[in-house]
Every structure is written in C-alpha cells, then in structure tokens.
Amino acid sequence: MLWIALIDRIGSGLWASVSVLYFTYVTGLSVAQIGTLVAAAGAVGIAGAPLGGRLADRLPLTHVLIALQLLRALASFALLTTDNYALLLAFSAAGSLGDRAANVLTKLYATRVSGPDRVRYQAVNRTVANAGWAVGGLVAAGALTIGTTAAYQWLLAGDAVSFVAVALATARCGEPPSATRTIATSKDSVPATRPASPWRDRTYLAYVATETVLFLDDAVFKVGLPLWIAHSDQAPHGLAPLLMVLNNVMVVTLQVPLARFGATTTAARALLIPLSAVFAIGGLTMALSATGGVVTATLFLTAAATAFTVAEMLHATVSWELSVALAPDTAQGAYLGVHGLAQAVQRSIGPLAVTAAIAAGPLGWPLFGATIALTCLFQHRVVRDRLSHPALSVPPVTVSEH
Template identity: 80%
Template sequence: MLTVALVDRVGSGLWASVSVLYFTYVSGLSLGEVGTLVAAAGAVGIAGAPLGGRLADRFPLTPVLIAVQLLRAVASLALLTTDRYVFLLAFCAVGSLGDRAANVLTKLYATRAAGPDRVRYQAIHRTVANAGWALGGLAAAAALAVGDAAAYQWLLAGDSLSFVGSALLTLRCGEPSSRTRTVITAKDPRPATRPTSPWRDRTYLAYVATDTVLFLDDAVFKVGLPLWIVHVSTVPQGLVPLLLVLNNVLVVALQVPLARFGATTAAARALLIPLSVAFALGGTAMTASATGGTRAAPLLLTAAAVLFTLAEMLHATISWELSVALAPDAAQGAYLGVHGLAQAAQRSLGPLAVTTVIAAGPLGWLTFGGGIAVTCIFQHRLVRDRLTKGPLSVPSITVSEH
C-alpha cells in the first residue's frame, strides 16, 4: 500500500501544481470561473469522506478502493475531452468526490492492516506521500518549461495514469481483516444489530469539529505564508517557495521519528499540549515578522514555518490515533468517514479563515495561533472521559469475509 501511495501522490503532484493554469490557459476560463470551479468541486468532495466510509463498512475494502481509483482516473481523463464549463465542473466534482473517499479508504486500510502499529505506519505513509508530491511537483515544473498546451495535457494524462497504476497495484494487496462488515448467514437469519451511528455520537462530532480547526496548518502553507509575504512583509517573494520546500523536507525527515511519541492512545492525547505550544509560538513569530525589519523578518518567518510544520507533524500523529481510538470497531468505516469531513471542510474554510487573519494585520496571527492553542486544550479535555472508558460499547457481531 505504500507503493500505491507513492504512485498516487506523484500523479497528484503533477496535477495540483498546474490545475489552475490548465483551466486558465488551456480551457480558457476566467479568474471568476476558475475560482467557482475549484470551490464547487471542493464542496461536492466533502461528501466523499462519509460515503467512502459507509461503503467500506458494507463491502470488501480493496475492491471499493480500486473502484474509487478508477473513478478518479476517468474523471481526470475526461477533463481532456471538453472545454465547456458545465462539463469541467461536473468532472472536477466527481474527481474531488473520489479524492476524499480514497483518503478515508486508504486510512481505513492502514488501520485494519497495521493494527497496533497504525501510528508508525501512518507516519511512514505520510513521508512517502510527501515524497511523491515533491517528485510530481518537480516533474511538473520541468514540463512547464516547454510552456505550451500540450505540456499541460500530458501532465493531466499523467495524473490519470497514476490512478490507473494505483488501482492495478491495489489488486495485489490482500483484503485486511475487519470486524466491521456484517452479513446474514443461513444458520442465523436474523439481521445483525446495526452499529452505532457517528451522526448520533455527540462526543465524536465535537471531536471532529475541533479537529477541523487543528487542520488549519494546511491553509497556513498553501495560502497564509505566501499571501503574508507578498502583501504585507518586506521580505523578498523568493522566500515563499523556499519555505514550502523547507516544510516538505522537514516532514519527510522527521514525521517517522516524531511518531514514536504518539505510539499509544494516551501518548497521542498528551501530544495535544506541545501541539498547542507550537501553534501559539507559530502565530507569535508571524506577528513579530511584521516589525522585524529586513534582517529579522526572514528569520522570524522561517521560525514560523518550522513551528507550523512541527504542528502539522504532531497533529498528523494525534489525529490518526484519536480518530480511530474514539471509534467503535463495528463502525470504523462510518466513523472515519465522518472524521474525513474535518480535513475536507478545512480545505473550503481554511483559505477564508487565513485571509481574514491577514486582513486583520499582525495581531490577527497572534489571535490565530492562540485560538488554535485553546482548541487543542479543549480537545485534550473533550476526549479524556471517552478514552478512559474506551470507545462506545457495540454488541458483538459475527463477521464473514467470504
């Protein structure tokens, strides 16, 4: 599955870095049309997380993941067939739906296959994924040196082929054991007790809401740092790609070593305290950079990038473990699907939140870091009783994998 992740992310790196340019220069869309296209597709994609989780609870996981990968391949390839806005919107929406579903399904596969080693597996998976993104981005940069429409089209075709390759590699992966799917057997024709629904689990829904806030580190690197440097700071704009590279390098180098500090559920919860400190200090460094001058400002922005990257890595470890530990075994797919809404919602709300922070000026970043730090502390208290008592009690269910 790690090879699947690498192939998948290389293709995503090819497309993510040039998608806006493709719609502008090849499809001929206006700025407003591109913005609406991306926002609408992202909104539709939010539904992919719970849908993928539900499917994984009802059907074997591996075939579902293969089907989703092929759906993504078809959606990407279909973009090459038209320049009509309504069709581009439809194809992007389907692709976004598949992307979010694939993320949840991949996480669920790792949860079932890795068992108690799931935190370390997630760290390795995330490292491989970041390396794939970097390789795809470098290949895209090289291809764009050509500068014609054919280059964009080949990159999109490469993205589509990566999903086909991921599907073929998934065929070689065994079906992980699961206590989630239920069947009615001839010996016992009575319907099995329905698993607990995450939509009626107030503690888990509150946890997902707080995790949505903690995922805002993603918006910092995609929107916050670039806009802050370009529009507010006196630092040269060339620092932007360097900080993004620094983020990627740190994740690849440190995600696995840091994962050992969250190897158990109790340890993962305890990491919420240093996570709150990292967010608070990151916001403070961003605020200080506004008055740091031409010499101090680059150092302060670099420090902020390091601190937010540390927050990103700590949160990845925490979120992976707690989202699973808080879910009952008999409804893991449904629960992880609902948790997938946190990251999906952040992708829509994060850019708006960060631009609002920038508009508020230097003190906006202080409020941003402090607000997320408080959310960390709240989540630390929120999950305490649940983890002490264990996940929701669910009646035992006989499961057949045949």
C-alpha cells in the same frame, strides 16, 4: 500500500501545481470561473469521506478503493476532452469526490492491516506520500518551462494514468479483516444492536469539529504564508516557495521519528498539550515577522514555517490514533468517513480563516495561533472521558485501549 501511496502522490503532484494554469491557458476559463469550479468541486468532495466510509463497512475495502481510483482516472481523462464549463465542473467534482473518499479508505486500510502499529505505519505512509508530491512537483516544474498546451495536457494525462496504476496495484493487495463485514456475513453471530452511528455520537462529532480547526495548518502553507509574504514590504517574495520546500523536507525526514511520541492512545492525547504550545508559537512568530527589516522578516517567517510544520506532524500523529481509538471496531469505516469531513471542511473555511488573520494585521496571527491552541486543549478534555470510560452505546475499540 506504500508503493501505491507513492504512485498516487506523484500523479497528484503533477496536476496540483498546474491545475489553475491548465484551466487558464488550455480551457480559457476566467479567474471567477476557476474559483467557482474549485469551490464547487471541493464542496462535492466533502461528501466523499462519509460516503466512502459507509461503503467500506459494507463492501470489500479493496474493491471500493479500486472503483474510486478508476473514478479519479476517468474524471482526469474526461477533463482532457472538453473546454465546456459545465462539463469541466462536473468532471472536477467527480474527481474531488473520489479523491476525498480514497483518502479516507487508504487510512482505513492502514488501520485494518497495521493494528497497534497504525501510527508508525501512517507516518511512513505520509513520508512516502510527501516524497511523491515532491517528485511530481519537480516534474511539473520542468514541464512548465516548456509552457505549451501539450505540456499541460501530458501532465493531466500523467495524473490520470497514475490512478489507473494505483487501481491495478490495489487489485493485487489482500483484503484486510473487517469486524463489520465479519459480523454481517456470519451465520452464527447476530449483532445484539445496530452498529453505532457517528452521527448520533456527540463526543465523536465534537472531536471532529475540533479537528476541523486543528487542520488549519494546511491553509497556512497553501494560502497564509504566500499571501502574507506577497503583502509584506520586507519579506523577499522568493521566500514563499522555499518555505514550502522546508515544510516538505521536514515532513519527509521527521514524520516517522516524531510518530513514536504518539504511538499509544494515552500518549497521543497527551501530545495535544505541547501541540497547543507549538501552534501558539507559530502565530506569534508570524506576527513578529512584521516588526523589522528583511533579515528579521526572513528569520521569523522561517521560524513560523518551522513551528507550523512541527504542529502539522504532531497533529497528524495525534489524529491518526485518536480518530480510530474513539471509533467502535464495528463501524470504523463510517466513523473515519465522518472524521474525513474535518479536513474536507477545512479546505473551504481555511482560506477564509487565514485571510481574516492577515486582514487583522500583525495581531491577527497571535489570535489565530491562540485559537488553535485553545482548541487543542478543548479536544484534550473532550476525548478524556471516552478514552477512560467508553460510552455504553459505543462498542470498545479494537486496539490500543489504555
């Protein structure tokens, strides 16, 4: 699956950095139309996570993944065929739905095949994925120097081809064991109760709600830092892409070493305490970047990017472990699908949260960091009872009970 992650992210890197430019210069959409298209596609994509999770509890996981990758490929190829706005919106929404569902099922696959080593496996997978993003982004940057319609179209075609390649590679992967499907197909075993539903699990839903806030580090790098720098009188505007490079390099080099601090359920929960401090530091250093000249702004913004990157890596480690440890083994797909909503919803509310922090001035960033820090502490408390004493209505987790 690591090679699959690499190919997938190289393709996504080709498209993600030029999608707005493609819709602007190739299909001729206005800024308002592009904004609406991206928002609508993102809204449809939210449904992909729970839908994919439920399908994976009923059908062979690899078969569902192959279908989703082919859906993403068809959606990308279809974008090449039209400049009709309604069709572009429909194809983008289909691709977004497949993307969010495939992300959840890739995590579920890793959970099923890696067992107790799932945190390290996910860390390695994320490192490979980030390397793929970097390679795809570099190729896209080179193509942008050409700047022709054909160059944009070839990048989109490359993204589509990568999904076909991933589907073919997935077809060669073995089907991981599934407690849900084993129970459902066994002639000798009849479940005493219906599989647990995440929608009736108040603890898990509360956990997912806190996860939506903790994923806001993504909006910091995609929207917050670039906008803050763009509206700063002191920060060099060229600093924004350099901080993105810093984020990528740190994730590639440090994600795996940091994963060992959250290798068990108990350790992952304990990691929420230092994570809260790192988020608070990130917000504070962002505010301090507005207190001096160019050198001060550069140093504090670099410190803020470093802090939020560390927070991103620590949260990824915690999230990988707790999202599975809190789920019953007979409904992992459904539960991880609901967990996937956190990241999908964050993509909608994240830009609003960071722009609100910017609009509030320097004091907005400490409040932003403090809000996430308090959410970390709240999550630490929310999951305590479940991890210590699993609820009677929820079957025990498969591995890593402590």
